[in-house]
Amino acid sequence: MQTHTSQGNRGAAIDQLSERDAMSAMLTSHIAALEAARSAIADISAAGALVARTVAAGGTVHYAAAGSSGLMALADACELPGTFQISPGQIRIHMAGGVPTEGVMPGSTEDDREDAARAACAVDQNDVAIVVSASGTTPYALAFAEAACARGVSVIGIANTANSALLAASDVAISLNTAPEVVEGSTRLAAGTAQKAVLNMISTQVGVLLGHVHDGLMINLNPDNIKLRQRASDIVARIACVAADDADEALRMTGYNAKLATLVAAGAGLSEAKVLLTQNRGHLRACLRDVAPKTKPNT
Structure with missing residues (x-):
């Protein structure tokens, strides 16, 4: 079995290094942790496909973890509604002791197997669980x-x-397979970095597979503030190749649904745009192929 990730680094103790060398050692540890994810890409891809199928079928994604692993899971879960408009009802976070509201995470809660078993009663056969633990135990x-x-x-x-x-x-x-931590026992460091990166990779691939990313753009974002409405306008204008005013008008017409607005800005009627998105399961590229010949017959 691999050396436990919380065991101290066998090099010079970080508190015996100069400040510059200590910072360099920390950064090297985090970079190496990210590289550790490379050998797991096939499994990470399989995870993304599984989660995407679950969401598409109306199932719920359950994140379960304790301590710093729970914080990594919480960060990923909370981003999904805003980034990809995945329904909050399809996301559940199960964190040992509950989500901390005052910056305190009692360590004893990670030993509560009974609480975990009770929490797992919320899962259904159509769901998927993402469970995170540095030690795996x-x-x-x-x-x-x-x-x-x-x-x-x-x-x-x-x-x-x-x-x-x-x-x-x-x-x-x-x-x-992250290396031992530079501070023994603190798995929020390299282990947490690797976990966060992998969770990001899974959830981003879910967005791609569900058609919520188009040309690298967040086409299914939830524009619920001034900054995000401007981003939605920029996205619509870029994809539909229209002026900002036209993008804004299309967004107003569609209730700030960027996918619908893109199709309307590209020349589709609102009803047609809704039908196209349904027929193509939300994938904008396929929809645009049906709209483009009407608006750009020479392309």
């Missing part, structure tokens, strides 16, 4: 994964320890 995370499996739910396990119990219990096992 955290009692809360492992109990949640086991309970979810018992209910017939697919489990994506992310751990920084190879051959750990969590990975063995997972349908999709993502092993991140």
